[in-house]
Amino acid sequence: MKHLSTSRSINAIALITTYAFISGLTGQLSSETWAQSSTANPSSVGTEFKRGEPVTLNFSNAEIDAVARAMATLTGRQVVVDPRVKGTMNLSTERAVSPAAAYNLFLASLRLQGFTVVEAAGLDKVVPEADAKLQSGTVSAGVATSSRNQIITQIFKLNFENANNLVPVLRPLISPNNTINVNPGNNSLVITDYADNLQRMARIIAAMDVSNASDIEIIKLQHAIAADMVPLVLRLIESGSSAVGAPGQGQTDTTFKTTLVAEPRSNSLILRAANPARVAQVKSLVEKLDTASTQSNGASGNIYVVHLKNADATKLAATLRAAMAVDGRSTNPLTPSITPTAPVPGGTSALNATTTGGQIQADTATNSLIISAPEPQYRQMRAVIDKLDARRAQVFVESLIAEVNADQAAQFGIQWQTALGNAGNSTVGVLGTNFGSGGKNIINLATQGASGTVTPPTGLNLGAANLTNGIYVLGFLANFLESTGAGNILSTPNLLTLDNEEAKIVIGQNVPFVTGQYSNTAASAGGVVNPFQTIERKDVGLTLKVKPQISENGTVKMAIFQEVSSVQASSINSATGLITNKRSIESNVLVDDGAIVVLGGLLQDEYSGNQDKIPGLGDIPFFGNLFKSESRSRKKTNLMVFLRPVVVRSAADIDALSQGRYDLMRNNQINAQPVPSSNMPINESAVLPAPNPR
Secondary structure, eight states, X not given: OHHHHXXXXXXXXXXXXXXXXXXXXXXXXXXXHHHHHHHHXXXXXXXXXXXXXXXXXXXXXXXXXXXXXXXXXXXXXXXXXXXXXXXXXXXXXXXXXXXXXXXXXXXXXXXXXXXXXXXXXXXEEEEEGGGGGGSOOOEESSSOOSOTTSEEEEXXXXXXXXXXXXXXXXXXXXXXXXXXXXETTTTEEEEEEEHHHXXXXXXXXXXHOOOSSOOOEEEEOSSSOHHHHHHHHHHHHHTTTTTSSOOOTTOXXXXXXXXXXXXXXXXXXXXXXXXXXXXXXXXHHHHHHOOOOSSOTTOSOOEEEEEOSSSOHXXXXXXXXXXXXXXXXXXXXXXXXXXXXXXXXXXXXXXXXXXXOOEEEEETTTTEEEXXXXXXXXXXXXXXXXXXXXXXXXXXXXXXXXXXXXXXXXXXXXXXXXXXXXXXXXXXXXOBOOOOXXXXXXXXXXXXXXXXXXXXXXXXXXXXXXXXXXXXXXXXXXEEEEEEEEEEEEEOOXXXXXXXXXXXXXXXXXXEEEEEEEOOTTOOTTSOOOOEEEEEEEEEEEEEEEEEEEOTTSEEEEEEEEEEEEEOGGGTXXXXXXXXXEEEEEEEEEEETTOOEEEEEXXXXXXXXEEEEOTTGGGSTTXXXXXXXXXXXXXXXXXXXXXXXXXXXXXXXXXXXXXXXXXXXXXXXXXXXXXXXXXXSXXXXXXXXXXXXX
């Protein structure tokens, strides 16, 4: 009975509303008025209404806002109608339905008329569909749980597929008033649309967001060599990949490339492809290629050519011969005995087996190994070759030579003399002091100073001269001198060399040294004189020689020889020959990668003093300075040699290291450009070209 009464109340509302529009009453009673009054007090139509029970809908040309209020009463929701929502709707059911089903029918009817409901803050807002995406509606990061005919925003986070690739696929499936956006930061899609359509989108995205690669497959080979099989199969497979699985419209990335890696220990191939079809294709190709040799295993005519990537063919051939010779003397019955033979033409030797063995030959032109051996023995050698033919690490060695010099000198002296020379036939007495090194004393200055043969010493010179017989004679000279000097030398020779390979750098001059000479001074007047000299040239400057060895734990062992030499300036015109200053270090050190170690150095502090004085008179306090000359000097030298090795293992590390040094030198050249001048025809200097970006 309750079901019938509730149904009658809603029917009564619809009938009264319809009658009000048809009859055109003077009061212009709208359907909203009737719906509001009837739903607010359902007993006014003669029955009692209870929320939650099934109802039968029968709205005909009813105002949308009136129906919305009726639905609010049925479901207990707070419904707000946008003023722009105008019009009527027809909504009816043949049998009683639940309030939730009735509300869903109401939403479907609104959707057909271009309106929708957006849920926000406990309110259901009836708005035009074009503005729904701007309202603060439901946002879901998982499965949509809202009503099927309600607009919500859902976030789809992709795990494998690129989000940009799915936009052209999903855009046509979304209504024109709603949006789809991509967040490239976390590879997500943000879609605003009806909940039922988003559920369909979720199924499409789930079907397309799958890994582009298959599971890892292990293919064991029976006859072929894994390292030889990989480049051949990849070349055949990838050559036709552009036609198979090409990227579709709107995609930005290419298909997953087939990955095939050789595992020499078990002679197997590790495969990962884009799809099962590609996996089957690779397996089929490997199966056809993995066949036994047409020759018997016991034949000695099997010849294989192995192209090396990093190792030196000549050195590796010698290593393999030695290893196979040792292995040939073992008791293993499967290993053929190998004995050395005479050298072959071309400068290399081979090891020939007595019965079933083979030989290893190096081809220096192509850096390849030519191996003649049965297939089982070739497999053993190939496994060793693959391990030895690996990319070797390199070591960048930075050497820092820092030298700081500080020189100080002081000199004080007083000299005086009476008149010199003869006055007629009379003898003139001489009295005075005569100090000073290098001929710079008062007597030499008095007799040779006018001609410029002898010049006064450096520093402050105070003197007095007497006019004697028309000639000024120097009778008094005081000299004061204090000098200081400082020097700072920093040299940073750098070297890049392979692991366990010696490298050397020399920066300096090739200086000639006279080692012998001959001149015939006793030759007669008619004889021939043929003087000659023997000269030996030596490098003078900076020399760095290093041989690094990288250990497994990252430390670097280095054999180092470093020398700094120079020619002493005072010996350049010396009759006895040149004098060189030499500082060298030869040592073996163990350094961590990137650490700085001090190799050695020199800390020298040298003092010297010299005093010339008249005995007795020079010791008199204060006045004794008139009878003496004194000089002092002090020289301090600090020399240190540092070393810093850096292990460079990959091409990217070498490129980064070289790029940094290249940019440093280029910036120095740019900063050293001459100042522009209109009077000079040359206003620029050479600059390294800008590096090409990779």
